[in-house]
Amino acid sequence: MGLRAARLSLLLGLLLAVVLASIALGARDIPPDGVWKALTAPTGTEDDLVVRGLRVPRTLFGLVVGAALGVGGALMQGHTRNPLADPGILGVTQGASFAVVLSISALGVADVRGYVWFAFAGALAAGVVVFLLGSGPSGPTPVTLALAGAAVSALMNGLVSALVLLDRQGLDAFRFWQLGGIAGREPVVLWQLLPFLLLGLALAAFNATGLNALALGDDVARSLGHRVAATRVVGLVAITLLVGGSVAACGPIAFVGLVVPHLARALSGPDHRWLLPFAAVLGAAVLLAADVVGRVVARPGELPVGIVMALVGAPVFIALVRRRKPVRL
Amino acid sequence: MTAVRVGAVSGRLRWRPLVLVVAGAALLALVAGVAVGLGDVPLGLGQVLDVLLGGGTRGQRFVVLDLRLPRVLTGVLVGAALGVAGAVCQAIARNPLASPDVLGVTWGAGAGAVTVITFAGSFGAVGGAVAGVAVPAAALAGGLLAGLLVHGLAWRRGVEGFRLVLVGIGVSAVAVNLTQYLLTVGDVTDAARAVVWLTGSLNGRGWEHAVPVGLALAVLLPAALSGTRLLGALQFDDDTARGLGVRLNGARGALLLLAVVLAAVATAAAGPVAFVALAAPQVALRLAGTATPPLLGSAVVGGLLVAVSDLVSRTAFGGVELPVGVVTAVLGAPYLMYLLVRTRREARA
Numbered sequence: 118m119g120l121r122a123a124r125l126s127l128l129l130g131l132l133l134a135v136v137l138a139s140i141a142l143g144a145r146d147i148p149p150d151g152v153w154k155a156l157t158a159p160t161g162t163e164d165d166l167v168v169r170g171l172r173v174p175r176t177l178f179g180l181v182v183g184a185a186l187g188v189g190g191a192l193m194q195g196h197t198r199n200p201l202a203d204p205g206i207l208g209v210t211q212g213a214s215f216a217v218v219l220s221i222s223a224l225g226v227a228d229v230r231g232y233v234w235f236a237f238a239g240a241l242a243a244g245v246v247v248f249l250l251g252s253g254p255s256g257p258t259p260v261t262l263a264l265a266g267a268a269v270s271a272l273m274n275g276l277v278s279a280l281v282l283l284d285r286q287g288l289d290a291f292r293f294w295q296l297g298g299i300a301g302r303e304p305v306v307l308w309q310l311l312p313f314l315l316l317g318l319a320l321a322a323f324n325a326t327g328l329n330a331l332a333l334g335d336d337v338a339r340s341l342g343h344r345v346a347a348t349r350v351v352g353l354v355a356i357t358l359l360v361g362g363s364v365a366a367c368g369p370i371a372f373v374g375l376v377v378p379h380l381a382r383a384l385s386g387p388d389h390r391w392l393l394p395f396a397a398v399l400g401a402a403v404l405l406a407a408d409v410v411g412r413v414v415a416r417p418g419e420l421p422v423g424i425v426m427a428l429v430g431a432p433v434f435i436a437l438v439r440r441r442k443p444v445r446l
Numbered sequence: 447m448t449a450v451r452v453g454a455v456s457g458r459l460r461w462r463p464l465v466l467v468v469a470g471a472a473l474l475a476l477v478a479g480v481a482v483g484l485g486d487v488p489l490g491l492g493q494v495l496d497v498l499l500g501g502g503t504r505g506q507r508f509v510v511l512d513l514r515l516p517r518v519l520t521g522v523l524v525g526a527a528l529g530v531a532g533a534v535c536q537a538i539a540r541n542p543l544a545s546p547d548v549l550g551v552t553w554g555a556g557a558g559a560v561t562v563i564t565f566a567g568s569f570g571a572v573g574g575a576v577a578g579v580a581v582p583a584a585a586l587a588g589g590l591l592a593g594l595l596v597h598g599l600a601w602r603r604g605v606e607g608f609r610l611v612l613v614g615i616g617v618s619a620v621a622v623n624l625t626q627y628l629l630t631v632g633d634v635t636d637a638a639r640a641v642v643w644l645t646g647s648l649n650g651r652g653w654e655h656a657v658p659v660g661l662a663l664a665v666l667l668p669a670a671l672s673g674t675r676l677l678g679a680l681q682f683d684d685d686t687a688r689g690l691g692v693r694l695n696g697a698r699g700a701l702l703l704l705a706v707v708l709a710a711v712a713t714a715a716a717g718p719v720a721f722v723a724l725a726a727p728q729v730a731l732r733l734a735g736t737a738t739p740p741l742l743g744s745a746v747v748g749g750l751l752v753a754v755s756d757l758v759s760r761t762a763f764g765g766v767e768l769p770v771g772v773v774t775a776v777l778g779a780p781y782l783m784y785l786l787v788r789t790r791r792e793a794r795a
Contacts, residue, residue, distance in 0.1 A: 206615070250786050260608045261786065264543055267615055268782040271547075271720060275775030278645045283766055371619065420627065427623035435599055435616040438609055 121391050124384050125398065132402045139176040139405045140168060143412045144419070147172075171300075178299040178307055179405040179422070182363045183373060185314050187400020188321045188393055189359035190374020191381065195328045195389060196352045197248070200379070200437055201259045204240075204360040205371030208269035212243020213364035215273040222284045229306045233313065233365040240361035243269050244353065298421035299367050299408055310362045317358030318397065324351050325389040332387065370423045372430020373404055379433070463734040463743055470746035477753045478522060482514045484760065512652075520651040520715055521756045521770065522749040523659040525722050527712040529730070529748020530663070530670055532723030533739035534705040538698050539610050542785055545724035546709035549614035550592040552718035553621035555710045556644050557628070558588020559717075563640045564628045582658065582714035589710025592617055597702060646719035646771020648756050655715040662711040663745075666704050670741050673701050719771045721778020722748050728785065 141147050147155070147164050154160075155168035186204065193202040193209075204210045216239025220226040226235070251258075251265035327348030330338040335345050363370065380403070381395035404422060407429065411420035476491075483489040487509050489497075496502050497510040532545045546552050562584040600606070600613040625644065629637045642649070709723060726748035727739030733747070734740045755773040 201612070205619075250783055260612065263612060263615060265783070265786055267548060268779050268786065271775060271782070272779030275720060275772055275779060278641070279768055279772045279776070282642065282645065282768060282772070283763070371623075421630070424623045424627045427619050431616045431619045431623075434619070435613050438612040438616065439599065439602065 121385055125391075125395060128384070128395065128398045128402065132398055132405075135402050135405045135409070136176055136180070138409050139179060140172045142409055143167075143172065144417050174302070174304040174307070175299050175408070176405065177304075178302055178367060179408050180401045181307065181311065181314055182299060182367050182370070183401035183404030184397040185317060185359040185363045185400070186370060186373040186404065187377035187381070187396040187398075188318060189356050189363070190400075191378040191389070191393055191396040192321055192324065192328070192352050192356050192359075193374065194378050195332070195392075196349065196356075197262060198332070199259045199262055201263050201375070201434070203372060203375030203434075204356075205369060206263055206375060206434070207244065207266035208247045208273065209240045209244045209356070209360050210364055210369040210371065211270040211273035211277075212246075213237075213240040213361045214369050215239055215277050216242075217365060218277050218280050222280045229303075229365055230309050233310060233362065236365040237313075237357050237361035240364065241353070241357040243273065244356060244360075298370075298423055299404070300419070300421070302367060306366055310366050313358050313362045317355050317362065320351055320355035320358070321393055324348065324355055325393055328352070328389040332389075368423065370404070370426055372426045372434070373400055376426075376430050376433045377403055379437070463736060463740045466730065466734045466740070466743045467746055470743065470750060474522065474746060474750050474753065477750065477757065478518050481518045481521075481753060481757050481760075482510055484757070485509070485514060516653045516656045517648050517651045518753065518756070520656040520659065521648045521752045523656055523663060524648075524712040524716045524719060525726070525748035525750070525752030526745040527659055527663055527708045527748070528719065528723040528752075529726035529744035529746075530667060530741055531705040531709040531712070532725075532748070533727035533730070533741050533744035534670055534673075534701050534708075535723070536727050537738045538702055538705075541608065541611060542728055543724070543782070544611055544614075545721075545727075546589075546705065547718070547720060547724055548611055548618070550596050550617035550621060551589045551706050551709045552713050552720075552723075553618045553625070554592020554595075555585040555589030555713035556718045557621040557625045558584035558586070558591075559714065560625045560628045560640045560644065561588075563643065564631055564636050582711075585714035586707070586710045588621070589713060590706055592621055593702065593706035593710075597699070642769055643717045644771075645769035646717040646774065647769035648716055648752075649767065649769070651716065659711055659715045662708060666708055667741070667745065670701070670704055673697070673704075674741065717769070717771060719752060720775035721782065722751050722774055725778050725781050726751055728781075 137149075137152070141149065141152050145164075145167060147168060151164045152168060155162075155165040156173075159165040159169060190203055193204065193207065194200060196202075213236040216235035217232045220232045220235040226232045247262065247265045247269050250268070251262035327338075327343060330341060330343040331345065331348060333341075338348075339345050360374075377400045378392070378396050381392055381399050384399075385391040385395040404426070407425040408422040411422055411425040414420065479491050479494050483491060483494050487505070489506065489510065493502065493506065494510060497506050498515075502510070528546070531551075535544045535546060535549060536542055538544070559581050562580045596610065596614045596617050599617070600610040602609070629640055712719070727744040729751075730743035730747045731739045734743045736743075751774065752770060755777065756770045759768045759770050759773045
């Protein structure tokens with residue numbers, strides 16, 4: 118336990134370094150003393166405006182959404198006992214995206230407080246459908262779940278294309294939202310979504326002990342006196358809040374939820390009471406690091422973080438598939 | 447069962463596959479005829495036939511031969527090519543869910559084509575007739591690259607069906623994200639053009655689109671048919687197939703290449719039209735009552751699927767014409783879900 122606490126504080130130190138990099142680096146690099154001055158005693162210089170108006174909000178989005186997706190992915194992998202589970206791969210993200218686009222184009226909802234409910238509903242519905250479709254006689258297998266996810270994603274993407282093509286004006290805003298990125302989002306959106314994401318994180322923490330029991334198999338968990346159904350419901354609500362809230366905030370960002378829990382598990386071991394905090398810290402660090410990389414490699418432009426994550430995450434996914442024995446959860 | 451007959455010539459003379467091909471082709475001709483007659487200048491089936499036989503007024507000849515026939519024909523040929531590609535992939539992977547869509551080929555082709563569309567539009571480097579050649583060529587290259595990548599990455603002392611499918615999902619994700627990134631690089635008119643193309647559209651398709659697909663089918667369909675015995679043998683486990691005298695990995699590689707080329711050529715002509723390659727072979731399989739997807743039957747059903755979807759997309763939404771790929775995706779994805787549920791029930795039974 119001492120070792121895990123030490124590792125977690127090391128990770129927090131790493132996260133702090135990434136946060137500083139995220140504030141300092143970009144199309145315009147700002148030296149550390151400039152960052153410090155902008156944060157403590159701003160005088161309205163261009164550096165100050167960039168730091169306070171752009172970099173800090175962007176970094177906060179990355180922290181919150183990265184933690185949410187990391188924990189959401191860990192919950193999905195834990196509940197499905199599936200090393201390939203990820204909100205993007207299992208279609209949950211696309212369900213939320215479709216619901217958001219539908220609410221914008223068909224119902225004229227313009228405010229994030231309005232469409233966040235659609236994001237939750239879409240994420241929940243897609244998650245339940247994929248789980249039911251992918252569950253065989255002996256429960257869901259990684260392969261059938263991934264395929265069910267691919268089917269639901271394809272349907273959602275088809276419907277999103279139809280909506281977007283029938284409403285050309287929506288296209289320009291939509292193509293940037295759909296990429297998934299933490300840049301240029303309105304800070305007020307973060308404050309509106311924060312309660313939902315924090316509730317999701319709290320429910321996840323509450324879910325950890327139950328998940329440990331479920332890892333032994335539903336029957337063993339039941340015989341040990343755990344309420345399996347209740348644990349599942351709490352998990353589903355937490356996943357819905359975390360994934361739906363992230364999509365509403367930043368669009369679909371795939372593969373954070375896939376890669377981060379595997380990294381976290383390697384450092385924390387299988388106990389979810391440790392795994393979930395590791396996943397939160399690592400999720401924030403990985404997403405922010407991907408965002409910084411996207412800013413640095415494509416100067417003077419930048420790559421949206423969703424693309425960097427996919428280009429990094431897809432090879433990890435393929436490596437997991439290529440392993441003879443799937444990772445045991 | 448039918449499996450025993452695979453090597454024997456007499457096995458191919460069963461009547462259900464034959465009826466499927468003949469009846470399907472007749473239905474296809476009818477749908478195509480109606481589609482050619484439909485539009486601002488409506489023509490009856492008789493008039494269409496008259497024009498095709500060399501009659502009709504000058505205006506009718508222009509409308510039919512220059513405007514509508516190439517579009518309808520492109521749809522039919524694209525559907526047929528995708529149907530054959532899907533049938534071959536599914537036989538190789540021994541998995542009804544394997545199709546060029548799932549295996550990343552169509553999205554690789556999409557990424558290749560969008561590269562040219564955005565760069566040609568934004569930087570004026572490629573235009574006019576050159577773009578007409580460069581877009582399909584880039585699509586073909588992208589599709590081949592994705593196909594090779596998936597095959598290579600799924601290789602572990604041979605290719606196993608599920609691994610192929612899952613690696614395909616991974617490679618698709620990379621291709622999709624590259625494509626979406628390219629959409630943000632270009633300006634919005636290019637992006638709109640690329641999005642329509644990416645959804646799979648037959649709008650404005652002419653002879654220059656129909657002819658390459660037709661040529662590819664003319665060469666590759668007979669090649670695939672001559673590989674029917676291999677496909678039949680591939681439905682067994684590897685040891686049995688080897689026992690039947692099949693050089694397994696070479697045969698699989700060659701057939702996969704053939705399927706990839708067909709899918710990429712079809713994608714080059716009409717964009718990644720979703721789910722035809724997945725659904726057509728499975729429908730044909732059930733109608734023909736065979737053990738593996740019948741190649742000719744899959745071609746006919748694929749052609750019908752695209753032709754009917756295009757008819758729907760042109761008529762069902764009032765003044766707006768949706769790309770045919772949206773219609774096939776919205777029809778096809780639920781079908782994929784149904785297949786998953788069905789496979790599950792069969793596993794239980």
